[in-house]
Amino acid sequence: MLIILEPDVTPQQKNAILSVLREGNAIYREITDAGQNIIGATGTAGHDPAYFEKMAGVARVVPVETAFKLVSRQLHPEDSRVMVGDVSVGGERIVVIAGPCAVEGRERTMAIAKDVRRYGAVLFRGGAFKPRTSPYSFQGMGEEGLKILAEVKQVYGMPVVTEITTPAQADLIMKYVDVVQIGARNMQNFELLKSVGRLGKPVLLKRGLSATIEEWLMSAEYILAEGNDKVILCERGIRTFEPYTRNTLDLSAIPVIKKLTHLPVIIDPSHATGSREKVSPMARAAIAAGADGLMIEVHNDPDSATSDGAQSLYPAQFGQLMRDLYVIAPLVDKQVDFGYLDKASNVVHTVRSDGEKGRKAAFLGDVGSFSHKACLQFFGNQVKPLPVDSFRGLFEAVKTEASDFGVVPLENSLAGSVHENYDLLLEYDLRIVGEITLRIRHNLIGHPGTKVADIRRIYSHPQVFQQCRQFLERHGDWDLVSVTDTARAVRNISEKNDKTEAAIAGRESAEIFGMTLLEESIETNPMNFTRFVIIGRESLKNGSGKKSSMVFSTGNQPGALFGVLKIFADNQINLVKLESRPIHGKPWEYMFYVDLEVDMEKPDFAGVQKQLSGSVEYLKILGSY
Numbered sequence: 001m002l003i004i005l006e007p008d009v010t011p012q013q014k015n016a017i018l019s020v021l022r023e024g025n026a027i028y029r030e031i032t033d034a035g036q037n038i039i040g041a042t043g044t045a046g047h048d049p050a051y052f053e054k055m056a057g058v059a060r061v062v063p064v065e066t067a068f069k070l071v072s073r074q075l076h077p078e079d080s081r082v083m084v085g086d087v088s089v090g091g092e093r094i095v096v097i098a099g100p101c102a103v104e105g106r107e108r109t110m111a112i113a114k115d116v117r118r119y120g121a122v123l124f125r126g127g128a129f130k131p132r133t134s135p136y137s138f139q140g141m142g143e144e145g146l147k148i149l150a151e152v153k154q155v156y157g158m159p160v161v162t163e164i165t166t167p168a169q170a171d172l173i174m175k176y177v178d179v180v181q182i183g184a185r186n187m188q189n190f191e192l193l194k195s196v197g198r199l200g201k202p203v204l205l206k207r208g209l210s211a212t213i214e215e216w217l218m219s220a221e222y223i224l225a226e227g228n229d230k231v232i233l234c235e236r237g238i239r240t241f242e243p244y245t246r247n248t249l250d251l252s253a254i255p256v257i258k259k260l261t262h263l264p265v266i267i268d269p270s271h272a273t274g275s276r277e278k279v280s281p282m283a284r285a286a287i288a289a290g291a292d293g294l295m296i297e298v299h300n301d302p303d304s305a306t307s308d309g310a311q312s313l314y315p316a317q318f319g320q321l322m323r324d325l326y327v328i329a330p331l332v333d334k335q336v337d338f339g340y341l342d343k344a345s346n347v348v349h350t351v352r353s354d355g356e357k358g359r360k361a362a363f364l365g366d367v368g369s370f371s372h373k374a375c376l377q378f379f380g381n382q383v384k385p386l387p388v389d390s391f392r393g394l395f396e397a398v399k400t401e402a403s404d405f406g407v408v409p410l411e412n413s414l415a416g417s418v419h420e421n422y423d424l425l426l427e428y429d430l431r432i433v434g435e436i437t438l439r440i441r442h443n444l445i446g447h448p449g450t451k452v453a454d455i456r457r458i459y460s461h462p463q464v465f466q467q468c469r470q471f472l473e474r475h476g477d478w479d480l481v482s483v484t485d486t487a488r489a490v491r492n493i494s495e496k497n498d499k500t501e502a503a504i505a506g507r508e509s510a511e512i513f514g515m516t517l518l519e520e521s522i523e524t525n526p527m528n529f530t531r532f533v534i535i536g537r538e539s540l541k542n543g544s545g546k547k548s549s550m551v552f553s554t555g556n557q558p559g560a561l562f563g564v565l566k567i568f569a570d571n572q573i574n575l576v577k578l579e580s581r582p583i584h585g586k587p588w589e590y591m592f593y594v595d596l597e598v599d600m601e602k603p604d605f606a607g608v609q610k611q612l613s614g615s616v617e618y619l620k621i622l623g624s625y
């Protein structure tokens, strides 16, 4: 049972509750969770929950049927985020922890760190105290190793994860490390669990070699019961009878964990499979199954690694895996963000010219719209979203510094380009600083209890009606009402209690406005993606520079466009998008918008830029990002 106390509970009221529990021989613990004061008790001390609910100072009582209480989703219905520096484990962005099994020396570790950082890892791992099966195997570099990890953090900005094997290492761990790992062999070392609970640092808790999910969660409960709720669960394979797969990676634990607990869960395919060729397939599957992140062993010379060389990816293989995850993540409503750490230092920790702390990002529509979601997925939850009501308003907000960034939908894979925004990109002197792709899933949304047969009127954005054409054709008698964005559509129906009206929008807006999904995924084609660009007044420092966008016009003579495209071809520059738009006031003349897979602003491309300038009438680089 969880007794949630009123925020203004007095010490006397609290003592009265505790003495009832003591008299009834209940084992209880006082805890705080998300700022709430809670008393967790085993049993009910001979009273029913209603008895406690009536006591002064009690807000509500939650009976918890499971053996684990603090980790249970019943206590904390929202997903928890474990913050490690600027990195949120749990949330919209996938967190990849990478590095060698063990810290083996300064040069090697720094070289591996440089590689994994470049390929998109956000946390670095490396063991300094290694729990080895054989006492004759390398046991780790100890404090020397921790010092190297601290240097990795300082040079590359990646917070570091390392394993603790005894409470005696607590002081050293506190000094050098950001996340403390409890290894599989120590999952039920209860003194160690209590000790990391008291350290208060984020804990990565591996599942034991033959632990049930409930045993694993009970171990997490030990850490939370000491007052530390920063626990990340890590599945790393369990012992079964099958030798070919080394351990059996229990990916089915992901949905189970997501249902039972609010804690984030990551997957370690390296220790699960023990061999390099199995790591990437399992990593891809883990992200598709809904994991919040991965822990991957990477080594630049695995044949000479002191431990786990056979399961360590080469840096280039890790890079390839990250590219695959970048494609997979949007399918399950997440993102791989190659600019994660740089964004944190350049965007989150800056002060606006008006003195306000933190940056603002403008998006079109209401909270819960797809643009809002794109904003959250690009920046995480550390930038303030600013709703605006038109695309021009969005560009104006960035120009006038009312906002630092703007989230601009440019094209949809089913409905095509958002032409207005192409024109605004040309008109305003702003930069494209990033891009993000969302999978767009539409749902029919109404008040709880609405019957599809009773619906007469539907609200949504006109593009959404196009994307759901087949579904809407089956309901030809519905009246379609266009509004500015999908969240506004849901707000409209939520403000009236009319069960003949419904909206088409994403799941998030239904949750925000307390509506239900009457039918899910009603878009005609599930390959429905929208690409947004992020605009700002200046480029982000250390942007990934994987892509550049530019706009140009040519003279009206034979082969003019061919001449420009030939420059790209001759310089081996891959063109990934070409779009033309009429030039206002000059009928039948066009601007060409191109996206290129290079960083056009690097000095190496100065020659190409010069060639281009000689072949076009007008040229504007919109940004490299």
Ligand code: PEP
Pocket (backbone or CB within 6 Å): 101, 127, 131, 182, 183, 184, 185, 206, 236, 271
């Ligand atoms: C490790 O992560 O290096 C490790 C030893 O893992 P596990 O405890 O899962 O075997």
Ligand code: MN
Pocket (backbone or CB within 6 Å): 101, 102, 271, 297, 307, 308
């Ligand atoms: Mn290892």
